[in-house]
Amino acid sequence: MVEGKAAVVTGGGQGIGLAIRRLLAQHGANVVLVDVDPARAEATAEELSAEVSTxxxxxxxxVTDEEAVNVAVDDAVTRFGGLDIWVNNAGITRDASMRKMSVADFEAVMNVHLTGSWLGVRAAAEIMREAESGSIVNMSSLSGKSGNPGQTKYSAAKAGMVGLTKAAAKELAHRGVRVNAVQPGLIRTAMTEAMPTDVFAAREADIPMKRAGTPEEVAGAVLFLASDLASYITGAVVEVGGGRLM
Incomplete structure (x- = not known):
C-alpha cells in the first residue's frame, strides 16, 4: 500500500505512534521515527529494523522547535530522496480541572499538539508541494469532538487540529497534497490502562461495540489515509471509536 514511500512519524516511540510506524514499515515504507526522547526513538527503530525489510x-x-522539525524533514529527504507521508502523532496530557489547571500546563499541551502539528504540516508541505504529491495525517481525538471534563486544554487542542487539517487541506489540494485527521476514541494504551478499572469499564460500556480499540486499529486508519487507496480523500476526519459518538 505504501511500498517504497518515505514517511516520518512524530511521537512514534510508544503506544499509537509505535503501532503506526510498525504498520507503515510492514507495508513497505521507509520510516523516520522522531520522538522527544532520542534514546527511545533509536531503540524502537532498532527493534523494528529487525522485523522488517525496509x-x-x-x-x-x-516538535515545538521549528528548526528541529525542519531538520527532521531534511533528514528524511536526504536519506530517502523525498517525503511522501508525514504523521503528526506527538502529544502530551496534563489533565486537571480548570480551577486547578496552570497556565504553563495549558500552554504546554497547546504547543505540542497545535504548534507542533502546524510546524510539521508546514515543513512537510514544502517538500510535498514541489513533488505535487504527499499525504499528511494529523492525530486528533474524539475528545476534540465531545470534550471531556478535566481535559479542557487537551480537548481544545484536539479540536484545533481538526481546523488545522481542513484549512491546510484547502491550501494544499491544488498541489496534490492531501491532509486528513484521525480521531481515536478509547484505545488500550499505557495511559488509558492506568485509569481506575471502574472508570475504564464505564467508558467501554458507552461504546456501541462494547470494547476499547487497539493502537493497531488506529494505525490501520492512518495507513489507509497515507496510501493511494485514499487518493481522492482530503480534509476528512476519520473516527476510530467503535461508534462511540455516531
Whole structure:
C-alpha cells in the first residue's frame, strides 16, 4: 500500500505512534521515527529494523522547535530522496480541572499538539508541494469532538487540529497534497490502562461495540489515509471509536 514511500512519524516511540510506524514499515515504507526522547526513538527503530525489510531510523526531535522539525524533514529527504507521508502523532496530557489547571500546563499541551502539528504540516508541505504529491495525517481525538471534563486544554487542542487539517487541506489540494485527521476514541494504551478499572469499564460500556480499540486499529486508519487507496480523500476526519459518538 505504501511500498517504497518515505514517511516520518512524530511521537512514534510508544503506544499509537509505535503501532503506526510498525504498520507503515510492514507495508513497505521507509520510516523516520522522531520522538522527544532520542534514546527511545533509536531503540524502537532498532527493534523494528529487525522485523522488517525496509529502513527504519530513530532520531530525537522536539516538535515545538521549528528548526528541529525542519531538520527532521531534511533528514528524511536526504536519506530517502523525498517525503511522501508525514504523521503528526506527538502529544502530551496534563489533565486537571480548570480551577486547578496552570497556565504553563495549558500552554504546554497547546504547543505540542497545535504548534507542533502546524510546524510539521508546514515543513512537510514544502517538500510535498514541489513533488505535487504527499499525504499528511494529523492525530486528533474524539475528545476534540465531545470534550471531556478535566481535559479542557487537551480537548481544545484536539479540536484545533481538526481546523488545522481542513484549512491546510484547502491550501494544499491544488498541489496534490492531501491532509486528513484521525480521531481515536478509547484505545488500550499505557495511559488509558492506568485509569481506575471502574472508570475504564464505564467508558467501554458507552461504546456501541462494547470494547476499547487497539493502537493497531488506529494505525490501520492512518495507513489507509497515507496510501493511494485514499487518493481522492482530503480534509476528512476519520473516527476510530467503535461508534462511540455516531
Amino acid at each position: 529502513t527504519v531510523v530513530g532520531r530525537g526531535c522536539e
